[in-house]
Amino acid sequence: GHDLGGRYEILERIGGGGMALVYKAHDVLLSRNVAVKILRQQFVHDEEFVRRFRREAQSAASLSHPNVVSVYDVGQEDETHYIVMEYVEGSNLNEVIQERAPLQAEEAVRIALQICDALEHAHQNQIIHRDIKPHNILIGKNGRVKVTDFGIARAVTSSTITQTGSVVGSVHYFSPEHAKGVSTGEKSDLYSLGIVLYQMLTGRLPFLGESPISVALKHLQEDFEEPRAVNPHIPQSVENIVVRSMRKNPGERYSSAREMLNDLETCLLPERLHEPKITFDF
Ligand code: ATP
Ligand code: MG
Ligand code: MG
Numbered sequence: 001g002h003d004l005g006g007r008y009e010i011l012e013r014i015g016g017g018g019m020a021l022v023y024k025a026h027d028v029l030l031s032r033n034v035a036v037k038i039l040r041q042q043f044v045h046d047e048e049f050v051r052r053f054r055r056e057a058q059s060a061a062s063l064s065h066p067n068v069v070s071v072y073d074v075g076q077e078d079e080t081h082y083i084v085m086e087y088v089e090g091s092n093l094n095e096v097i098q099e100r101a102p103l104q105a106e107e108a109v110r111i112a113l114q115i116c117d118a119l120e121h122a123h124q125n126q127i128i129h130r131d132i133k134p135h136n137i138l139i140g141k142n143g144r145v146k147v148t149d150f151g152i153a154r155a156v157t158s159s160t161i162t163q164t165g166s167v168v169g170s171v172h173y174f175s176p177e178h179a180k181g182v183s184t185g186e187k188s189d190l191y192s193l194g195i196v197l198y199q200m201l202t203g204r205l206p207f208l209g210e211s212p213i214s215v216a217l218k219h220l221q222e223d224f225e226e227p228r229a230v231n232p233h234i235p236q237s238v239e240n241i242v243v244r245s246m247r248k249n250p251g252e253r254y255s256s257a258r259e260m261l262n263d264l265e266t267c268l269l270p271e272r273l274h275e276p277k278i279t280f281d282f
Helices: 047-061 093-100 105-124 158-162 165-173 176-180 186-202 212-221 236-245 257-267
Strands: 008-016 020-027 032-039 071-077 080-086 090-092 137-140 145-147
Touching: 008 032, 032 047, 047 071, 047 080, 090 093, 093 137, 093 186, 105 137, 105 145, 105 186, 105 236, 105 257, 165 186, 165 212, 176 186, 176 212, 186 236, 186 257, 236 257
Parallel strands: none
Antiparallel strands: 008 020, 020 032, 032 080, 071 080, 090 137, 137 145
16 A cells, blocks of 8 residues: 555554644565654644644754654655654543543642653753643553653744634643743643642542633633642642642742652652541540
């Protein structure tokens, strides 16, 4: 049959969102499986989308880290724009959460740690992910976490909220400043990671609403139910990380991924992980 770029044999569809479709494929030249992300047909004549798609490849390709999905190749064949990536056999974090959240605190922290490690590397390379959410976190069969989808390399304005379903979905992970449409930075990624950690620990999203706008407003204005009120098995030290990363004022959040990483590592010390759940014993 026909191989994309004379090299990639498309095997099956494995995913896709508003902008692109993702396929499992076989790289005939190197004789290994890869993931191929293809820009949706309806966007191939839209310069802005093509530019954004290329930017995604460039952002991801400038990173080299065990917790970031590697980009191998990019190409264009007629109207097909594609990015070839490392194939991660396993599931995405959204599937894991739907299947078995709340996760044990230790597992949730180990996953958050790897996401945070990937973010530290990205931030050191001046790349803000801007779309950290469970769909964009892949978990290999070996348990290794890989962050993907560096598709939104620029601030998303509020008008984006009304667009495609996949974009609407991410409003649950938007930082307050992102919801306002003002510029976002490293701390916005850490806020989104805080939401992901909250969801792994409790099995719930902190803010739900009738519409994307109402969810965005809650990020800006509303307090969330504390994780330990939802699930009392969560250690205090882990709740503290969630609360700190989800502060409305960016100035009160972790100043860097490195700082959050330190706290996540500390949580895994046996005395912290298994700290007594009842603090007052009469
Ligand atoms: P859009 O940018 O249009 O929203 P998308 O964000 O949905 O597209 P991705 O997040 O890159 O695209 O991928 C969508 C899904 O495809 C992932 O949630 C995952 O299930 C699967 N997937 C993506 N990349 C890989 C990969 N390298 N290996 C295995 N599965 C993948
Ligand atoms: Mg995605
Ligand atoms: Mg995307």
